[in-house]
Amino acid sequence: MVKELQKKVRELFEDKKVDMVVGWGKGSVPMSATPLFIKSIDEVDDLIFDETCQNNLAVYFTKDKRKLSKDGKKVGVIVKGCDDRSLVLYSIEKQIKRDDIVIIGVPCDGVIDKNKILRKTNNREVIEYNCDEKKVKVKGRDFELTLDKKDVLSDSCLTCSYPDAQVYDEFIGKARKKVDCKDEFKKVDDFEKLSLDERWNAITEEYSKCIRCYACRNVCPSCYCTKCFVDTNKPQWIGKSPEITDSIIFHLIRNLHVAGRCVECGACARACPVGIDLLLLNKKITKEINQRFDYTAGLDIDEKPVMTTYCENEKQDFIMG
Amino acid sequence: MKNTYIPVPMKVENIITEDPNKTLRTYDLSFINSEDRKNFKYMPGQFCEFSILGKGESPFGIASSPTEKDFLRFTVNNTGLVTNEIHYLRKGDNVGIRGPLGNWYPVEKFKGENIVIIGGGFAFTTLRSLLIYLLEHRKDYGEITVIYGARNPDLFIYKDEIAEWEKRDDLNLHLTIDKKADGWDKLVGFVPAVVKELAPKAEKTWCVVCGPPIMIKFTLPVLVQLKFPNDRIYTSLERKMKCGIGKCGRCNIGSKYICIDGPVFSMEDINNISEEI
Amino acid sequence: MIIKINKNKFDKFFKILKGNYDVFAPIGDGMNSKFSRVKSIKEINLDISNTDKSPKEIFFPQTEILFNFESQKINLNAEKNKSFAVWGMRPCDAKSLTLIDKIFGSAKQKPNDENFEDPYWKSKYDDALIFSIGCNTPASTCFCNWFESGPFEKIGSDIFVVNTDEYYLMEAVSEKGKVFLKKVTDFEKGIKKDEEKITELKKRAESYLKKSVDLKALDNVIEEIWGNPVWDELSNKCINCGACTFICPTCHCFDIQDEGKEKAGKRIRLWDSCMFPDFTGEASGHNPRLLSKDRFRQRFMHKFKYFPDNNDDYLCTGCGRCIYVCPVNVDIREVVEKIVKCES
Numbered sequence: 028m029v030k031e032l033q034k035k036v037r038e039l040f041e042d043k044k045v046d047m048v049v050g051w052g053k054g055s056v057p058m059s060a061t062p063l064f065i066k067s068i069d070e071v072d073d074l075i076f077d078e079t080c081q082n083n084l085a086v087y088f089t090k091d092k093r094k095l096s097k098d099g100k101k102v103g104v105i106v107k108g109c110d111d112r113s114l115v116l117y118s119i120e121k122q123i124k125r126d127d128i129v130i131i132g133v134p135c136d137g138v139i140d141k142n143k144i145l146r147k148t149n150n151r152e153v154i155e156y157n158c159d160e161k162k163v164k165v166k167g168r169d170f171e172l173t174l175d176k177k178d179v180l181s182d183s184c185l186t187c188s189y190p191d192a193q194v195y196d197e198f199i200g201k202a203r204k205k206v207d208c209k210d211e212f213k214k215v216d217d218f219e220k221l222s223l224d225e226r227w228n229a230i231t232e233e234y235s236k237c238i239r240c241y242a243c244r245n246v247c248p249s250c251y252c253t254k255c256f257v258d259t260n261k262p263q264w265i266g267k268s269p270e271i272t273d274s275i276i277f278h279l280i281r282n283l284h285v286a287g288r289c290v291e292c293g294a295c296a297r298a299c300p301v302g303i304d305l306l307l308l309n310k311k312i313t314k315e316i317n318q319r320f321d322y323t324a325g326l327d328i329d330e331k332p333v334m335t336t337y338c339e340n341e342k343q344d345f346i347m348g
Numbered sequence: 349m350k351n352t353y354i355p356v357p358m359k360v361e362n363i364i365t366e367d368p369n370k371t372l373r374t375y376d377l378s379f380i381n382s383e384d385r386k387n388f389k390y391m392p393g394q395f396c397e398f399s400i401l402g403k404g405e406s407p408f409g410i411a412s413s414p415t416e417k418d419f420l421r422f423t424v425n426n427t428g429l430v431t432n433e434i435h436y437l438r439k440g441d442n443v444g445i446r447g448p449l450g451n452w453y454p455v456e457k458f459k460g461e462n463i464v465i466i467g468g469g470f471a472f473t474t475l476r477s478l479l480i481y482l483l484e485h486r487k488d489y490g491e492i493t494v495i496y497g498a499r500n501p502d503l504f505i506y507k508d509e510i511a512e513w514e515k516r517d518d519l520n521l522h523l524t525i526d527k528k529a530d531g532w533d534k535l536v537g538f539v540p541a542v543v544k545e546l547a548p549k550a551e552k553t554w555c556v557v558c559g560p561p562i563m564i565k566f567t568l569p570v571l572v573q574l575k576f577p578n579d580r581i582y583t584s585l586e587r588k589m590k591c592g593i594g595k596c597g598r599c600n601i602g603s604k605y606i607c608i609d610g611p612v613f614s615m616e617d618i619n620n621i622s623e624e625i
Numbered sequence: 626m627i628i629k630i631n632k633n634k635f636d637k638f639f640k641i642l643k644g645n646y647d648v649f650a651p652i653g654d655g656m657n658s659k660f661s662r663v664k665s666i667k668e669i670n671l672d673i674s675n676t677d678k679s680p681k682e683i684f685f686p687q688t689e690i691l692f693n694f695e696s697q698k699i700n701l702n703a704e705k706n707k708s709f710a711v712w713g714m715r716p717c718d719a720k721s722l723t724l725i726d727k728i729f730g731s732a733k734q735k736p737n738d739e740n741f742e743d744p745y746w747k748s749k750y751d752d753a754l755i756f757s758i759g760c761n762t763p764a765s766t767c768f769c770n771w772f773e774s775g776p777f778e779k780i781g782s783d784i785f786v787v788n789t790d791e792y793y794l795m796e797a798v799s800e801k802g803k804v805f806l807k808k809v810t811d812f813e814k815g816i817k818k819d820e821e822k823i824t825e826l827k828k829r830a831e832s833y834l835k836k837s838v839d840l841k842a843l844d845n846v847i848e849e850i851w852g853n854p855v856w857d858e859l860s861n862k863c864i865n866c867g868a869c870t871f872i873c874p875t876c877h878c879f880d881i882q883d884e885g886k887e888k889a890g891k892r893i894r895l896w897d898s899c900m901f902p903d904f905t906g907e908a909s910g911h912n913p914r915l916l917s918k919d920r921f922r923q924r925f926m927h928k929f930k931y932f933p934d935n936n937d938d939y940l941c942t943g944c945g946r947c948i949y950v951c952p953v954n955v956d957i958r959e960v961v962e963k964i965v966k967c968e969s
Contacts, residue, residue, distance in 0.1 A: 054954040056766060061954035062862040082953055086864060091917035142656055150658065150673060152764045168762055168833075236657055238678070238687065240898070242866035246952045258903050261429050266884055268688035268895045298952035300677065300868045302656030351744045353691045353881075353892075354699060401694045402887035428908025442697045561911075588907050590881045593741035595728055597878030597927070598897070598904050601913075602851070603934035608741075622851040622930070 032105070032133060032199050033071050039103055039197075040068045045129050048103035049087055051080040057156040057165075058141040062087065076105065078158055081138040081181065082246070083292040085113030088123050089251035102128050107135035109183070109292035111192035112325025113248035116288055119325075119332055122251065132192030134200045137176075137184030139163065140293075142302050144179050148172060182306050183293025186211045194328055212314045214307060230275065230308075236301040237274040239267070243295035243305055249285040256280065278308070286312045287333040290325045352593050355399035355444025356384045360437050361419055366505045371426045372470050373435055374411065374505065376419040377443065388448065390414055392455065392477035393584060393612045396447030397592045398422060398434065406430035407589045409611070410448065411473035413480035420445065423473045423505055449592040450611045453478050453556055453582060455485075461552045462490040466567060468497050468539050468559025470505050474584055475558050479513075486518060493520040493548050497539040497563070500529050522546050540566040543574075550575040557583045561625075568615060578615035585611050585618075585625060601625055627815025628795045628806055635793065639666050639712075641809055646710035646754060649683050651676045660711065671713050671788065674764050675944055679874035680711060680718050681725060684749045687871075691745070691881070691892045708752040717769045717942040719757035719781035721874035726750060727936045728877060745894075754805055756795075757782035761826055763833045766945030768958055771837045774942065776830035777823075787823045794819050838958070840939070842965045847930045851922070855967050859960055860921035862953045867898030869947035869955070870924065875940045878904070899923045925960055 032050075039045045052063035052073045060079040064087075065071060084104055106114065114130060117123045144153065144165060155166035163174045177185070184190075188211065191202040218226065241257070244250045256264050257277055266273040291313060295305040316322055319342055322333040358377040366372035379385035392413060397405040406428065412421035426435045437443065455478070463482060467475045475496075482489055494513070498504045504523065513521050524535035524542045535542055539559065547555075547570075555576050557567050564583055571581050587599040587606045594608035602621035604610065609617075618625055630638050642648055643664075650669040652661045659678040663669055693700045729746035760767070760776035769775055779785050783802035787794040794815055797803040850856075870876040880897035884890050897904055900920050906912040914920050932940035941957070948956050 055956040055959055056949060056954070059954050064858075064861050087862075091865060146656065150656075152674065152766075154765055238871050240867040240871045241901075242864075242868040242952050245864040245866035258901070260903075261432070261908075263429070267880065267882055268884075268893060270688070294952070298866070298868070300872055300950045349742055349744045349747065351701070352741050353744075353894075354701070357697065400887075401697065401699075401892070402883050402885060402890050404883045404892075405881065431908065587913065588905050590879070595741070595743055595877075595879075596881070596894075596897070597728075597899070600927075600931060602926075603931040622848070623926075624851075 028134070028199060029074065029076055032076055032131070033074050035131060035197055035199060036065070036074060036103065036105075037068055037071050039129060039131075040071070044101060045103035046100040048074075048105065048129075048131070049084050050074045050105040050131075051076060051082065051084075054079065057153050058139065058144060074105075076133045078137060078139050078176070078180075080107070081140075081294070081297050083107075083110045083113055083248050083290075083294045085110050085117065085248040086246060086294075088114070088117060088128070089248070090245075103131055104128055105131045105133055106192050106195070107133065107138070107292075108187065108189040108191045108193070109135075109290050110248075111194060112189065112290035113292065115194050115325040115328050116249065116290060118328050119330065120288075125328065129197070130192060130195040132195040132198040132202055134198075134202070135184075135190045136160075137180040137187070137190070138293075138297075139176075139179050140181040140297055142297070143181075144174065147174055147179070181293045181297055182214075182304075183291050183296065186214075186310070187291065188323075189326070193326055212310065215311045215314050218307060218311065231271060233303050233307075234274045234278055235271045236303050237269055237278070238301060239269045239274060239277070240300060242298040242300060243278075243303075244281060246294040246298040247281075247285065248292070248294070249288040249290065250281065252284075278305070282308045282312055285309065287316050287320075287322065288324050289313060352446065353591070355397070355405075355446050356388070357381065358420070358443050358445050360439055360441045360443060363437065363439060366423065366470070366507070367502050369502075370435075372423060372503075372505060373426075374421060374423045375434070375437065376412075376421050377445065378419055380442070388420075390448035391452035392481045393452035393474050394448040394450050395474075395592075395611060396420070396422070396445045396449060397589075398424070398430070399444035399446065400430060400433050401444065403433040404430045405446070405590070406434070407449070407592060407607075409474035409477070409584065411476050413477045413484065415481055415484040421476075423470060425470050446592060450607055451609070453612055455481060458482075458554050459488050460490065461554060462492070462548055463554050463556065464493040464495065464547055466495045466539060466543055466547075466555065466557045466559070468563040469499065469503055471559045471584075472496060472505055475556065476506055476509070478556060483516075483519070490552065491520070491548060492518070493522070493546075495522045495524070495539060495542055495546060497524040497526070497542065497559075499526050501525055501532055520548075538566070539563050540570045543567055544570050547571070547574055550577070550580075553580070555581045557581065561586075564625075572615075578619060581615035582612055583615070583618070585613055626796070627819055628809060629813040629815045629819060630793045630795065631813070632791060632793065634812070636666055638793075638809065638812070642710055642712070645708075645805070645808070647707040648710045648712060649680070650712040653677075660714075663712075669713065671758070674760070674762065675715055675717075675767075675946060677946075677950075678872055679721070679944070679946065680714055681721065681874050681877070683709060683711060684722065684746055684753070685725065685729070685877060685879075688893055688895045689745055691894055693889075693891045695889045696887075706749070708754065709749060710754040710756070712756045713786075714755055714757045714782075715760050715944070716757050716774070716776060716778035716780075716782070717760075717767075717944040718874045719755055720769075720772075720774060720778055721781075721942045721944070722750065722755070723781040724875050724932075724936070724938060724940055724942070725877045727938070753783075754801055755781060755783045756786050757784075758786040758788055759823070759826060759830065761788060761830055763830055764945060765835075766948040767834060768837070768943035768945060770831070770834045771840060771943050772939055772941065775827075776834070777827040787826060789819075789822055789826070792819070794823060838961055838965060840961075843929060843961060844933075846964055846967055847926075850930075850964055850967060851926065853967055855963060856918050856922045859963060860918040863900075863917060863921045863955050864953055865900045865902075865917050865920055866952065867900045868950050868952065870898040870900055871896060872946045872950050874944055874946070875928070875942060899927065925957075925964075929961065929964075 048065040051060040157164040357380040362376040364374040590596040599606040602623035658676040660680040729743035928940040
């Protein structure tokens with residue numbers, strides 16, 4: 028598959044359809060890949076795609092990185108299903124012009140969450156890592172473990188219905204439409220069953236770990252405000268220190284701000300250096316939007332953003348009580 | 349151990365609004381404790397952290413001269429959270445300062461020689477301090493030339509004092525504005541152009557430049573053109589600051605920290621900095 | 626002289642330590658390991674090679690109150706804490722504290738040679754008793770050997786500990802360490818065999834490390850590197866979160882903020898990061914480090930040029946935390962290697 032991908036990218040360069048391609052290369056440590064910016068045909072050999080390619084590369088088309096795709100240059104980008112949804116979202120929100128980018132889809136069977144692997148190894152360092160369809164083999168200085176791949180996949184992948192791009196210019200292989208995903212909202216349903224106190228305690232415990240490094244926000248493709256509300260000081264909306272109340276406000280407002288825009292790529296959770304379960308509340312909101320408005324973010328390039336659209340027949344029970 | 353993070357209590361003695369838009373105000377502060385006053389020894393060019401409890405701190409160059417014993421003066425442009433709060437102050441209010449911080453204009457080196465002071469807009473604060481200091485020790489120095497520019501006549505600060513300085517015959521004062529304005533009978537033109545025309549000879553002369561970054565950027569090459577040696581051109585640089593004592597890590601330009609290596613730098617120092625100013 | 630403490634008698638030693646000090650040690654497993662106050666040895670996890678969060682937070686917490694105020698009255702916390710002892714610090718982390726100490730602690734500051742000591746840091750760090758523990762199995766991300774240092778480095782340590790199967794072998798490094806070990810009677814003394822064991826473990830640990838990059842070459846190139854286009858290439862993938870700076874044991878930049886109202890509140894200082902636009906963004910809107918590249922460059926230039934210019938040492942100890950925490954795999958070793966390769 029990687030060979031095919033490289034061939035395709037090479038062709039795009041040869042046909043002068045792209046000036047640059049954003050993809051993934053091998054990371055410097057086991058179980059990691061790293062974003063790669065390919066500017067010429069002889070760098071194409073560095074391209075990889077596998078279950079370690081966990082970054083959502085759409086993020087390089089907004090924020091500070093907008094400059095990467097400027098100057099009338101055609102930029103190709105290699106996408107998993109979730110990354111593609113981010114690009115669709117950007118197109119809907121007028122952050123990119125669809126025609127300026129060449130979307131190259133790759134078939135995705137889920138990406139690993141290396142924190143899950145480290146939990147299995149008791150945080151002992153993994154020096155060698157191998158993965159096939161079903162199993163992940165890891166080796167350290169004094170241990171060897173074989174793990175079921177599904178046990179170390181990112182939570183976001185376990186509940187993913189759109190593993191492949193739906194909007195693309197090129198696809199390596201055959202893109203799947205929606206796949207059946209049982210129990211997509213199981214974790215949310217379980218959470219909802221808890222009492223108010225239990226839910227609050229769970230949230231408090233989770234977010235008390237936050238060190239406010241903003242890795243979650245910065246890797247999130249849907250979070251691209253020029254000035255984030257946490258960074259303003261006139262007025263200063265929230266305190267900057269990792270006090271639990273301020274941290275919760277930061278995360279809850281972020282949840283609401285990406286409501287109807289979250290593509291559930293899980294980049295936030297995988298980026299968190301202290302392992303906060305950042306997906307749960309996003310998933311809760313996704314569920315609400317799904318059920319109330321029959322909307323899933325980033326699928327249809329011609330659809331209007333759900334939170335800025337009003338239909339008369341919408342359920343309004345949340346207002347009316 | 350001295351705790352440099354604790355501000356010294358001060359009282360607002362006087363407030364002057366400098367411009368019709370009321371964005372520039374000058375504050376004269378007095379020490380509440382005589383002990384603090386005794387310990388506060390400073391030189392022209394140094395700065396303080398102005399503290400408002402509950403809002404924070406902001407750094408300002410000291411506009412008064414050490415020869416003025418009764419007050420400390422700061423001129424504050426209303427741009428941010430703290431400066432906005434300072435603009436709400438009234439006479440008699442309590443505030444705090446930390447300082448004096450940073451280095452100063454090398455007035456000892458200037459002795460016996462000529463000095464040209466070049467300033468722009470509301471950055472004239474520490475230049476006022478310097479000028480008052482020099483005038484107070486007038487016989488120690490040679491010819492003193494001041495070139496002071498502003499966008500329009502309203503934006504000069506210390507207008508009353510300027511009127512006084514204009515009357516002096518031991519001071520060459522040139523005022524200039526960017527574009528012609530009604531009732532303005534002095535120079536019109538940007539500071540670099542005026543410097544090119546009116547700056548005194550480079551021999552035995554020291555230059556001090558302070559103003560908005562764009563003015564500094566275009567004035568320095570003119571001075572070099574006029575054959576002022578790099579080690580005789582001084583300027584005062586600005587960056588966002590927090591601690592003022594070389595610890596919080598944000599005000600560096602290359603290896604130099606504005607708060608402890610500056611804010612006053614010679615052209616020579618600046619040329620040795622790897623980062624662009 | 627080596628003091629030899631059998632691991633099944635460690636509880637006894639720990640009691641002596643706890644009698645004299647407030648003890649910090651690595652805790653946690655899996656995610657979110659850190660140094661924390663411990664009450665019993667059961668909480669301690671020495672198997673963690675490097676805690677996720679660095680021990681700098683013991684002496685320089687993420688948020689610290691500078692003072693409280695009420696109306697115009699400033700109140701300092703006058704309570705004197707019990708001195709801190711830190712058990713089980715890795716040599717790289719112990720060294721990193723000595724680097725921060727160059728800024729917060731004893732540094733002579735310009736101008737006028739005035740000594741702006743940081744009382745909050747000094748009141749904690751100066752009296753602390755640091756037990757650093759030889760690093761038997763450095764990780765593949767470790768590169769302490771780049772900095773004329775190694776897994777058994779003693780800089781910054783008061784008592785150096787070697788962890789063998791059966792024993793903790795302890796040796797006083799500083800005066801403070803000697804004074805403390807004198808209090809510890811009743812334990813075995815080390816013999817020649819123990820010294821041999823230490824040499825053996827040290828040798829094995831060093832063999833795990835990869836070859837060091839030539840930092841002399843870096844020093845030559847870095848003089849002229851500021852305007853080099855290499856920074857565009859290096860910084861492309863950085864997304865400017867602050868994860869690397871917050872888990873770094875040497876990053877020490879901070880912000881000062883007021884919380885509360887004028888009537889009553891507190892002035893705090895909190896960790897800040899050169900990765901954030903607001904670090905240098907001015908109220909006027911001007912920002913000298915506006916671009917992602919500018920901020921990325923600052924982090925590396927600070928560590929490998931600016932800090933060395935002023936303090937004669939690199940601001941990095943090779944702990945490797947930033948390598949595995951970075952969401953986009955910016956590897957500090959690769960950054961340095963690529964800079965070295967730039968023609969000066």
